[in-house]
């Protein structure tokens with residue numbers, strides 16, 4: 624999955640109108656929320672975690688686990704829903720990942736996750752919207 628698969632092409636300014644300041648800073652300025660700040664850390668119900676910008680479901684609750692980091696963590700995304708690239712903001716390269724549909728930044732992936740993947744998708748809670756099983760998914764933003 625690469626940038627070329629993006630199908631939502633709003634400008635950073637257009638997204639500002641649709642999102643809270645915190646959501647916008649994380650999704651489109653690659654800010655990181657403070658650890659422990661997201662109510663989704665405690666979310667244990669079955670459901671889907673969707674991109675807070677365009678509402679594409681990115682993670683299933685069955686891949687969520689408690690990493691102890693203070694950020695919602697997953698061992699795998701839904702196939703094909705994220706893109707990634709290396710960034711060098713912390714000197715050591717990290718792998719950034721984002722929603723494949725709108726390009727909104729979600730978090731970073733590390734190699735210290737649990738089985739079966741060994742990966743840890745460390746996600747900003749503010750960049751996700753949780754949709755419990757049985758609730759309708761929000762209409763996608765295009």
Ligand SMILES: [Zn+2]
Pocket residue numbers: 674675676677678679722723724725726727
């Ligand atoms: Zn998105």
